[in-house]
Amino acid sequence: MTDTYVVTEEAKEFFRVNGYVHLRGVLATGEVDEVSQVYDRFMRREIEVPGKDLNDMTTGEHNGDPSKYAVVNVMLPRRYFPEWQGNVFEQRAASIAAQLCGEGMVIDFDQLLAKQPGRTDAVFEYHQDQAYWIDTGDRRTATCWLAVDDSTIDNGCLQFLPGSHLHPIRPHRPLHGDRAESHTLVTDLRPDDVMVPVPISRGDITVHNEGVLHFSGGNASTDSWRRAYIVAFRSDDTVRQERLAGFTHSHNDDIGVLGKVDGLRG
Ligand SMILES: O=C(O)CCC(=O)C(=O)O
Incomplete structure (x- = not known):
């Protein structure tokens, strides 16, 4: 297979109207197997991820055994495993982002999110990603979410509100207490x-x-992890503005010129 994936006109229109789209067979079985092997190395801590960039999103714990976490969250896996930079998923996702959003889309961040079987608390609450991010003039975004395991209603697949991206962002509040908590x-x-x-x-x-x-619900299955590998694209101008404002997707970055604007999701 090549580094491109052809997005049909129908899929482009679906994305434009609904704000999301499902694309089938972006990676072949053997390619997902390779991703899965590296994923397992992160889960076993064989690839070092310092500090909170490997955490349990439900509890915030970050020094424990990831195989016991409800939601294993690895921020910026491509930073900690540089061999992943330019991998087949990144290449096909880049071609998809260009077809859906146009030229000038670059990787803003990547992330692993794995839900433990039997953890009905492994929930992502209703949200819009923009609520976490700074405003820029160019709103183009393509967050490419790869299913490393079958993603089902039972194990906590994504659920969308079609067309909600065409309206102003809704008010958001911290889930518990204030943003520090x-x-x-x-x-x-x-x-x-x-x-x-x-x-x-x-x-x-x-x-x-x-x-x-x-949002996505908990993992009610008894034996199926729900592993996702995410590569998120935004415009080069937006990413440049984010970095200038000190906006980062890692817990390990220094505070930027204007102070750290917390864009982390976990
Ligand atoms: O993986 C999930 O269940 C949630 C991911 C998510 O909210 C996102 O990628 O924006």
């Missing part, structure tokens, strides 16, 4: 909102926009 932001559904679950197979991806409201 709880990094996680949450918004409320309105009476007419109908969330759409998007179960996808191993090797498929969803792509979502920064404005689309989404």
Whole structure:
């Protein structure tokens, strides 16, 4: 297979109208197997990730055994495992981002999110990613979310509110107390909102926009991890503005010129 993935006109239109899209078979079975092997090395701490860039998103714990965490969160795996830079997922995701959003899209961050079987508390609350981020003039975003395992309703697949990206960002509040206590932001559904679950197979991806409201439920399955590998693209200008403002996706970065604006999701 090549480094490109052809997005149909129908899929482009679906993304434009709904703020997300499901693309099938972006990685072949053997390619996902290779991703999975590196993923397991992160989970066994064979690849070193200092500090909170490997944490349990439910508890904030970061020095324990990841195989016991409810949601294993690795920020910036490509920083800690440089061999992943330019890997087949990054290449196909870059081609997809260009087809969906146009030229000038660059990687803003990457992330691993794995939900432990039997952890019904492994929930991502209703939110819009933009609520975590600084405002810039260029709102183009393609967050490419690869299913490393089949992602099902039972094990906590993503669920979207179609078209919500076409409206102003809703008010968000910290899940518990203030932002120092709880990094996680949450918004409320309105009476007419109908969330759409998007179960996808191993090797498929969803792509979502920064404005689309989404969430995912806990992992109620008894034996299936729900592992995702995310590569998020934004415009080169937006990423440059973020970095200038000290906006970072790592817990380990120095405070920038204007102070650290907390863009971390976990
Ligand atoms: O993996 C999940 O369940 C949530 C991920 C998410 O909210 C995101 O990628 O924006």
